[in-house]
Each structure stands twice: as structure tokens, then as C-alpha cells.
Amino acid sequence: MTLTFIRFINLILAALLAGTSFGIWVGLNPDNYSPSTYLEQQQQLVLSLNTLMVSLVIAATIVTIISAFLQRENKTTFVILIIASAFFASCIFISRFGNLPIQTEMLNWKIDTLLDNWTSLRNEWWRLHIIRTVAELFALALVAWSTSKTALNSSYEK
Numbered sequence: 011m012t013l014t015f016i017r018f019i020n021l022i023l024a025a026l027l028a029g030t031s032f033g034i035w036v037g038l039n040p041d042n043y044s045p046s047t048y049l050e051q052q053q054q055l056v057l058s059l060n061t062l063m064v065s066l067v068i069a070a071t072i073v074t075i076i077s078a079f080l081q082r083e084n085k086t087t088f089v090i091l092i093i094a095s096a097f098f099a100s101c102i103f104i105s106r107f108g109n110l111p112i113q114t115e116m117l118n119w120k121i122d123t124l125l126d127n128w129t130s131l132r133n134e135w136w137r138l139h140i141i142r143t144v145a146e147l148f149a150l151a152l153v154a155w156s157t158s159k160t161a162l163n164s165s166y167e168k
Contacts, residue, residue, distance in 0.1 A: 013080050017157045020077045023070040024094075024153045027101075028146040030063065035143045040132050046121045048132065056113045064105070067146075071098040074153060081160070090156045097149035101142045108138040 038055070040048050078091035112135040119128065 013077075016073060016077050016080060017160065020070070020073045020153050021157050023066060023073055024098075024146075024150040027063070027066040027070050027098075028143070028150040030059070030066075031139070031143040031146050035140060040136055045124060045128070049116075049119055049121055049124070052116055052132075052135075053119075056117060060113070067098055067101050067105070070149070071095050071102065074098060074149070077153075077156075081156075084160070087156045087160055090152050094149040094152035094156070097145045097152070100145050101149075104138055104142045104145070109135055109142070112138075 034055070038051065040052070043051060074091055074095040078088050078095060081087045081091065112131050115131065116135070119125070125131070
């Protein structure tokens with residue numbers, strides 16, 4: 011029962027995290043915005059999603075490690091989940107050392123005092139966001155595969 015609950019929570023957290031990032035990637039390409047629109051949109055995005063996304067990626071990493079530990083007898087599932095947790099952990103480092111410094115600077119920008127290199131910073135933030143999203147999608151795929159594989163194996167054993 012505990013393992014089933016952990017697997018369920020793991021899948022939900024991974025899906026929420028990857029889905030939110032994927033939606034931003036598909037729907038909010040900064041190349042399509044004027045400077046003022048981009049600035050307003052990005053500042054609102056950071057203010058509204060930053061705490062949620064940080065919480066989700068930390069929770070997804072921890073729950074994936076717990077799930078791996080609980081399934082350590084199944085070496086394939088254990089390794090797959092450790093790899094998934096490494097993908098999630100990479101997102102933490104990308105965010106902390108890549109996106110966060112840029113976001114902190116962006117929150118202080120005003121449209122009439124934009125830096126000359128603001129598009130470089132915008133493009134770097136976007137590049138890091140795409141890398142982070144791809145890592146989250148790989149992690150989600152691994153979590154989903156391990157969950158469905160384990161569920162299928164359990165149903166065959168009955």
C-alpha cells in the first residue's frame with residue numbers, strides 16, 4: 011500500500027513539474043514578444059511560479075529517491091528511478107546556478123532602463139529553461155515507465 015501511494019505521488023509530481031515547464035516552452039517563446047510584453051510576462055511568471063516550481067522539483071527528486079529505495083530489490087526499476095532522480099536533481103542545479111541569477115536581475119528591470127544586453131540574458135534564460143524542461147520530460151518518462159512496468163508485472167503475478 012505504501013509503495014503504491016509513493017509511486018502514485020511520484021508520477022503526479024513528475025507530471026505536474028514537466029507539464030508546467032512544457033507548457034511554458036510551447037506557449038511562451040520570448041522571441042514573439044515586444045520588450046515591454048516580455049518584461050511584464052516574465053516578471054509575472056517568475057513571481058507566480060518560482061516557489062511552486064522549486065517545491066515541485068525538490069519534492070519530485072526526494073519522492074523518486076524514496077521510490078527507488080523502496081524498490082531496490084528490483085535492480086532495473088531501482089536504476090531507472092535513480093537516473094530519473096538525477097535528471098530531477100540536474101534541474102535543481104540548472105535553476106539555482108543558471109536561471110535564478112538571471113531571474114533575480116530581471117525582476118529589477120524597468121522597461122525604460124533595459125540593459126543593452128537584455129536579449130542575451132533573455133535568450134540564456136530560455137536556453138536553460140529548455141534544457142531543464144527536457145531533463146524533466148526524461149525524468150517523467152522514466153518514472154512513468156517504471157510505474158507502468160511494475161504495475162504490469164504485479165498484475166501478471168496474480
